[in-house]
Amino acid sequence: MVDSRTRIAVIGGGMGGLTAAIALDRIAGVQVTVFEQATALGEVGAGVTVAPNAQRVLDALGVLDQVRRAGATPDGHGVYLDASGALVTDAAWEDSAKQYRNIGMYRPDLIEVLAREVDGESIRLGHRLASLRTEESGVRVTFENGVTDLFDAVIGADGIHSVVRRSIVPDPEPVYSGYIVYRGVVDASHLPADWPRISQVWMGEQRHFMCYPLQQRTLFNFVAGVPSDRPLHGPWSGPADVSELRAEFAGEMWDTRLQRFLGAIEKTFWWGLFDHEPLRNWSHGAVTLLGDAAHTMLPHQGQGVNQAIEDSMALAVFLKAADTVADIPEAFRRYTSVRMQRTAILQHGSRRAGWMFDAQHEFADRRKRDTDLRVGRDFRRSAVFDYDARKVAERALARFRKEQYA
Numbered sequence: 001m002v003d004s005r006t007r008i009a010v011i012g013g014g015m016g017g018l019t020a021a022i023a024l025d026r027i028a029g030v031q032v033t034v035f036e037q038a039t040a041l042g043e044v045g046a047g048v049t050v051a052p053n054a055q056r057v058l059d060a061l062g063v064l065d066q067v068r069r070a071g072a073t074p075d076g077h078g079v080y081l082d083a084s085g086a087l088v089t090d091a092a093w094e095d096s097a098k099q100y101r102n103i104g105m106y107r108p109d110l111i112e113v114l115a116r117e118v119d120g121e122s123i124r125l126g127h128r129l130a131s132l133r134t135e136e137s138g139v140r141v142t143f144e145n146g147v148t149d150l151f152d153a154v155i156g157a158d159g160i161h162s163v164v165r166r167s168i169v170p171d172p173e174p175v176y177s178g179y180i181v182y183r184g185v186v187d188a189s190h191l192p193a194d195w196p197r198i199s200q201v202w203m204g205e206q207r208h209f210m211c212y213p214l215q216q217r218t219l220f221n222f223v224a225g226v227p228s229d230r231p232l233h234g235p236w237s238g239p240a241d242v243s244e245l246r247a248e249f250a251g252e253m254w255d256t257r258l259q260r261f262l263g264a265i266e267k268t269f270w271w272g273l274f275d276h277e278p279l280r281n282w283s284h285g286a287v288t289l290l291g292d293a294a295h296t297m298l299p300h301q302g303q304g305v306n307q308a309i310e311d312s313m314a315l316a317v318f319l320k321a322a323d324t325v326a327d328i329p330e331a332f333r334r335y336t337s338v339r340m341q342r343t344a345i346l347q348h349g350s351r352r353a354g355w356m357f358d359a360q361h362e363f364a365d366r367r368k369r370d371t372d373l374r375v376g377r378d379f380r381r382s383a384v385f386d387y388d389a390r391k392v393a394e395r396a397l398a399r400f401r402k403e404q405y406a
């Protein structure tokens, strides 16, 4: 069996890399070192929803209570509204067993919670991976600061511009969605006292605005999606004027409650929405990928981080079952075969969800779009939220073993 003498390098100390470090340590019992290019761990000042499917994993890793304490569980299900604020449908917010409910997390808080669970000695900051090379006795990683080291295996959790990915497949073409989002947080004290502590999404002509509570409801996250060709002419993100965001949702057709929220925003930044087609492969020898490096997806189903968390559990299950270091490539191949199916569906599903929110002009009859949204809610609960990454990986492992010895 692989054990604490098995040395694994995780490249990238984002939400995916840190969860992988926890899972590989607690489930597979291997020795993990996380290399992060930044000189401090951190995240953009915005929110993320930790969904039931990821909470199931965090629960198994013993981290869920900390996440719950740092985050915000809404008062009830979320709502999709039309531009005027009329209800279109309620939103999925819990699994079928009602055991796990969406948690809104301030991203820097989630990084902090996860980092606390990783031995500080195992996190190397200021290490930007320059290259990696497979040698006879392992995988050699070399960093821009000149440090080089040899590991039994390497996991690329280094995000959309992954350097590790380049050693496995040609860089996938980033696909621009045609949309940017304005993101940020609002202090709850700047909103009316009776502002609903739930997720709300207003959907208007080619744009939508979402808000939900974070940090024990002292903050509200917002994400406003609008069409733009901005990322095609320069950087993919940057600071933005609040007046520019307000102008996107100006006009009588928009709910006065939304105008109230927009009035409370003091700061925002914009972010281009990109994804890529599912990769043909994620693993080569003792090198594999996880999170956005493997499957960047649009945020319209709120599943990017949640999939990275599922990846972490599946990876740990397959790695734990490796008899020796020589079996790691096969463990990674099996991990890839199971996770690629799941994430490819969600990559395409996230594109479709974006069209549903923002492009209703493409639907001949908007009522049909609204029906699709209602039906999609039930699918989301059963297909996305009820998924148990550990069980799926363990079942797949049993089948792999059966096939192997049949």
Ligand SMILES: Cc1cc2nc3c(=O)[nH]c(=O)nc-3n(C[C@H](O)[C@H](O)[C@H](O)COP(=O)(O)OP(=O)(O)OC[C@H]3O[C@@H](n4cnc5c(N)ncnc54)[C@H](O)[C@@H]3O)c2cc1C
Pocket (backbone or CB within 6 Å): 011, 012, 013, 014, 015, 016, 017, 035, 036, 037, 038, 047, 048, 049, 050, 127, 128, 129, 130, 157, 158, 159, 160, 161, 162, 163, 181, 183, 223, 271, 290, 291, 292, 293, 297, 299, 301, 302, 303, 304, 305, 306, 307, 308
């Ligand atoms: C508007 C918006 C809303 C979203 N909302 C949600 C949501 O509600 N729920 C959800 O699940 N997902 C959501 N997502 C998606 C989510 O943010 C991403 O899927 C997630 O951040 C990916 O995590 P990761 O750890 O794989 O990659 P990243 O967060 O990109 O982390 C990669 C890390 O690797 C480091 N790194 C990069 N290159 C190197 C290198 N060469 N050497 C060393 N380190 C390196 C980086 O500094 C970084 O720390 C949203 C995304 C957007 C844009």
